[in-house]
Amino acid sequence: MTRPLARNEIAAKIFEDIRDRPYRVALSGEKPADNCYFKGTELIRLLTTLGYTVRARVGEIDWHDGPYPADVLALLDTSVLFTHFYPEIMMDDGNWFVLDPSWNKNFAQKYNLPFSEFGAANMPCFRIKKLYEPDEQAPYAWGWLSDKKVIEDYMAKTGAFFAALNGWLERENP
Structure with a gap:
């Protein structure tokens, strides 16, 4: 007879x-994707149902801090503030650990990018230039959640860059 999986084993899976x-x-704004926000919120929701204490973190990033091709980066709108969303989990010892599901292991290793392992001391998958404190995150998130125009403007400014980035990611990380 097989033993039931422990909570940490289920969470790791x-x-x-x-x-x-x-x-x-x-x-x-209407179609989710497997980006940091949607992967992160899914992870938070599922780990919370297992009884973990989980929190969201948001920080500013610069896409130039990665392995992305020059022709893709040339499409960046420099007037846009780019951020990264990732979860932190409180482990049984009471310490918080980054648990960023953004990059899959094979892609991260191919490009020497950080990636997370469950139960390990991790860093976010993107280099954080400025980490927002919880009281700074709430107004930022509220702007996104409460105003469709904010999302529409953001997508208009970032659409070409993100489409090119997705094309590159599909070739490099199918």
Whole structure:
């Protein structure tokens, strides 16, 4: 007879299943994608149902801090503030650990990018230039959630870059 999986084993499996889906950026406000936000919120929801304490973190990033091709980066609108969303989980010892499901392991290793492992001391998958404190995150998130125009403007400014980035990601990380 097989023993039932322990909570940490279940959580690790959930995390790996989400993390190992190839990263893609949402190209509209209506259609989710496997980006940091949607993968992260899914992970938070599922780990919370297992009884973990999980929190969201948001920080500013610069896409130039990665292995992306020059022709893709040339499409960046420099007036846009880009951020990264990732979860942190409180482990049984009471310490918080980054649990960022953004990059799958194979892609991250191919490009020497950070990636997370369950139960390990991790760093976010993107280099964070400025980490928002919880009281800074709420107004930022509220702007996104409460105003469709904010999303439409963002997508209009980032659409070409994100479409090109997704094309590159599909070739490099199918």
